[in-house]
Amino acid sequence: MLDTRKKAILFVAVQEYILTAEPVSSQRLVEKYQLGVSSATVRNELALLEYLGYLRQPHTSAGRIPTD
Numbered sequence: 001m002l003d004t005r006k007k008a009i010l011f012v013a014v015q016e017y018i019l020t021a022e023p024v025s026s027q028r029l030v031e032k033y034q035l036g037v038s039s040a041t042v043r044n045e046l047a048l049l050e051y052l053g054y055l056r057q058p059h060t061s062a063g064r065i066p067t068d
Contacts, residue, residue: 002052008035009045010054014066023063 002010012033016024026042029035035042046064049055055064 002049005035005037006045006049009042010049013046013049013055013064017065023058023065025063028063 012029013024026039026046029042030039046055050057050064053067056067057064
């Protein structure tokens with residue numbers, strides 16, 4: 001089960017992807033959604049969400065996108 005922070009980051013990542021149809025970066029999420037944590041923390045959480053199968057990263061230098 002995801003904790004509150006992971007759920008919030010997953011929610012805004014999916015929301016941002018729906019709005020832009022582009023891979024979502026940690027920096028964009030921090031700047032746009034004021035998550036109260038650093039971009040490094042968001043990046044680590046995105047990596048864990050990817051490991052858990054909620055997101056995927058199409059390229060090494062790209063942001064992440066939701067899975068089906």
